[in-house]
Amino acid sequence: MQIQVLQKDELSTLKELISGYTGFTFTASREHTLVQALSAFSKVHNCTSLLQFEHMLRTSDALMKKFTESLLIHETYFFREKDSLAQLISLLEKKNDGNNTGASVARIWSAGCSTGEEPYSLALLLLESAFKANFRIVGTDISQQAINHAGNAHYSEWSLRSLNSAQREKYFERGLKTYRLKDETAKQRVTFVKANLTEENQLSREWSNLDAIICRNVLIYFEQQAISKIAKIFFHQLKPGGILLTGASDPPLIGCADFEVEYTATGIVYRKPELQIYKAARRSQAATPMKSRKSINKPVVVTLNSTAQANAASAGHAKTTFEKAMQLYRTGQWQDVVKLLAPQPSISRSLLIRSLLNLGRTEEATILAEAACQNEPLDATNHLLLALVMMSEQRQRDAAAIIKKALFLDRNYIVAHFLLGISCFCTGDRNQALKSMKNAQNLLNALPAGAAIPLAEEESREQFQANVQRYLTII
Template identity: 30%
Template sequence: MTMNDLIMHNLIQLISTHTGIQIRKQDYKDFCNKIYSRLKILKLNTPEQYYEVLLKVSQLQSVSYKENDSINEWKELVMLLTIGETYFFRDRGQINLIKNKILPELITKNRNNCHKNKDKKPCLKIWSAGCSSGEEPYSLAIIVKQLIPDLSDWNILILGTDINPESIEKAQEGIYDSWSFRQVEPQIQKQYFHQRKMRWEVDRQIRKLVKFRCMNLSQEAFPNQFDLHNIDIIVCRNVFIYFNSVAIATVLEKFYQTLIPGGYLIAGHTELHGQNLGQLQPIIFPGSVVYQRSENLQVASSSGSNSSASKLLLKSDSPQENTSIKQKSVLNLNSSKNVMQTPTQGRSLSQNPAPETAYQSVLKQAEIFFHSGEYARAIQAAKQVILLQPKHFDAYFLTAQAWANLGESEQAIQYCQQALQVDNLSEKAYYLLAHIAEEKGDKEQAKALFKKIIYLTPSSIGAYLEISSIYAKEGDIDRAKKMLNTALELLNNLSAEEYVESYHKITASELLLQVKAILSTFK
């Protein structure tokens, strides 16, 4: 269903003003479907009537609705617009950066400051802003417990907030399906979670470290309103993608005021590209760009200008190499043309290949860099493999994956397409392209790519589940159910304990239960 441009504009503006959430043009169809689903539930006839219901949140009088009905409807709409998909230890690159670099630095500094100032206990404060159902703050709590053996001698605050009250309720419950553990090592899952039939509950000691509350980042007056001062790390990933530029600038300024001098803001890859960073200092690590509040309290305001490349810092794995880089070097790092040239230029494909051991050792090193979250190094190593072996599929695909994890979708697409020139039947290359299309909001392209996978590999359970999810989001329940039922048939052909391809350590029986649970939600 569609609605006229005027009421569409009014609803989008009202939502943006009230929540900071920006409805992108590519999401208009999905947005309309969600609005009409609320009309049906509320038994309203027109989008204009629904607009009036939302508008009454700031009014005292109401004709057919009580005052708090409007407030409740805002909660329902926010839950509909911000359904988040997350899992434990998401984005290994950033998780490794937090665990191996940022947290150890802060722990040492805070412990030393405690001794210097003769405080009773050192303090560490971490805020997961936009925590969804809680996997991220619990992941951070596990890392903190691993890094601080004398935890009882510290004052620890790990806070998870989200605008969606339903997500916060689930986070406080602390019980998760196996799908949330698809990137978790078995020993970590066994140590910090307790199995409850087919679900897993967060260990009590970890739960005690984390507090949750609902918060509207755009509207609420933190840090003063919630006494959120001197936070060491703010993790706010996949949140700014919902915000318009005004809301982003507002939230960034509040984050700056919330951080302790020297504290870090960690956002999703490229989420803040081109945005006004205010007084936050961008710093490049091999696995991610992070943003730091300067140790100097007298830092001058940027006067609304976007941060320039000359302000960037590049940090390496070695502490002695953590030095500022001149502007020219930083610009070279940020230029995709300088980072990666077309690998086959200037080299004939018919040249004799280099000895096998020469490129295999380099590829192995590239894979080590990739799996440790050092994506920039992985790209450079894979580039050397491509120079030695211009038709090496794994080198192209590894490069594509690394660019994707850095948030550089166009570079990822380029190298994925080059991988497909080497092997045009590669299922995993089409998977990556499909996920990139979905991230960019191009659902039609994503569906076409998943259909291509099904054509190439009719037994691909993952492709059926992925395309079912897209159909469900579009409101096409019949097709979603059809895809899920096909996946069920394929799962029934596997042995119960057999691991499902494309799913990290999930057995056929476990995935079968999850698919049945999803089907049961469709009326």
Template identity: 30%
Template sequence: MNRRRPSLELAEQVAGKIGLSFSASRKEAVATAIERVMVRRRIGEGRSLLDRLGLDEYLTDDVISAVTVAETHFFRGPEQFELIRQTILPELLRRRSGGPPLRFWSLGCATGEEPYSLAVLCEEEGLLNDVRIDAADISRRVLAAAKAAEYGEWALRNTDPRLRQRYFTSCEGRFRLNERLRRQVDFAHLNLGTDALPAPEKRLADFDLILCRNVLVYLEASAVRRIARQLLACLSDGGWLLTAPTDPPLWKYAPFETSITPAGIVYRRIMAPDARKSPTACVAPVRRQTGDPAACVPRARARAAASRKTTGDDTAKAIARQIRSRFDLGEPLEAARLAARAIERHPLSAELHFLEGVSRMASGETDAATAALRRVAYLDGKLAAAQFFLGVCLKDSDPQAALRALENALSSCLSRSPREHVALMPEATAGHLAQRARREIATIRQHLGSEAG
């Protein structure tokens, strides 16, 4: 059968037909995935594929599964689950004392590991009867797997052995979640690209916590802009939204109250008009032993305030503090602009190039971020923070180069004491960054292995 490779134009048409949109960096991979489906289904022409989409439910779900990324595991992003346990849950319970159950929503839930992780966390805290968990995904295939709640060893790779023993039944290499936790999660089909939100008639409104992680990173800016407004509208007053560190920032698209924490960016729906007094909220990501009321101030901002009193710092360091302050205030575009201007005067400052890189990354400018982080690596190849973020930037476009950068970051961290703070990332320790690098490396290797298979 003679057939040309599906074009990027066909990939865009298919995406539009199934209600999806993809960033420019993903379109080549989407075209390749569509080609594989057409070969497997013996569909010779793109027009035939387009005509059948929407009418043939199995074909439509096959295409959706092929062009979306369903990689997940239990307690993925442990820092965010710790933030939920130590900060978000207590705050919600204080406000909702004696009221109706809390409502959580896992968007892009894939095979269910994320919402079930929430259920396990709530059960561990003795709160399972006080919450209702909804979960949604565009793929009916993965939703069926989620409802079955049976997992392999890989899905539980970051799960505490105690939790695995307590909440799962093992049988022939598979692990089945217990019935009590399965009943706490309601799964539904949802297409963020086409379905109207909020939808109170479907109970898709007034959520106290929404997790939409590793979903928006794959979408084009216009879709992200629309979805940001929809997610804000789906939150209850004071409700929380968590995205993944690699997802694009949402504060420029909807009036969220925004915080930058060691667990990533946190968004909230403002509770009252006077909550607009500050563009960023102060969120304590972990319980602290000190009684100091300033303990919840993000560390980078506290360092910037303290360093203003210090004399004798060189100019580049002083400018870097200003840039970090803008970033902490939720203004990555302004931080990137300041960094680019400063680099003109201090072209050999690795810190300024690094700050431009992470600011571009937070703004969704992956190519510009990659270029900036490559310059850091050129100036000082031993900076683990730069190697780590370079690897994160490259993992979709050049996974082999991403592996090299992440392995460099891991090697650098392992050569230091686990408690030593990382240069350019003083809020992180070598041990913490090494764990993050290992997780990213494992994810990339799994993807490369599945493609080879």
């Protein structure tokens, strides 16, 4: 016996059930896949009604897993959309330029990797790049069967259809029926894990603070609510400056998470912004007297050639320590920044908190920021640091409320207007987001050319204007 589906609306409950379990959506063009799987499974399990089959799915996790796996389309092959993979490697090389690419280990997540062709392709290309063997890739898929196949690294000729004979001979060893990936270094650099993209904490802490995530032609199978959730998970897993690549057919993620967006010839590139922690050393530290509201509201212009950094510390030792911490931070040595500043946080609470956030030590960053706000409630920078911690935790509404406190204390705080615009945009308040970005733009326009933005680390007026304009375009 098997179930006969007469009307498409009869599938609505089943589609909701599958969507709740996987996040998948079934458009009209994909309903035939669901009907085919339903017919096959109902015949095997002797089901005569949809209600009976739905009950079996609800009560048997094993059957649910097997049924959802049958709905997956494992259509992939080696070096698929090779230009996109090459672009990712180029972006990673540029990101690490000046940070000794050869010694830096690139850490990448191939999300929805199917049977492993994509992560292995990326590994082979990375081995021939400036990274050499200095990379690690984790490939995930919801299908355990696909993960097992990927770990086996044996493929049919169909998976190699984009490779010429020289490439096949270079990378694979031919067997009776399959081709075995013979590059042991590529296989050693790739790990496979079963994971559902819609569920948080699927990857271990080992795979946090990633350099890049590649998720191509996967999001098309998910409903919008699931897509938004996945985007936030990706954002959280990336390190500041980390890159996300999706497929040309995937839905845009603009507004789903606080990514910077770049349109390229091979598709959209999403980038997690570098955390804009601003020079707390320029403001009063906990050991110095609090400023009055009048002095806080006074506009400040700092030229690039000024001695603002030198004046950030009150003593020669503090100045030397601050400069050393800044150099360590610029080269990504955040753990060393924490070791240097933790015993004396007043030298630069800003650098210390930013480093903690980059290391994923949010709880410690929160404690420091909250203590600063309690000790100096009239210092706008302290409130902004706390808001940045909240933004790193995707608590955009809470962050917006704190940023407004900072703006109450300093209405000329350009960075605060900018971050308020981002928070409001992420929560769907486009009108306020637009207003805040325009406020930042107007304040920037009032500054002289070549001026550095007060409290915005190492960014000139022109650089910051470009950031504001980018968000104005998106909003």
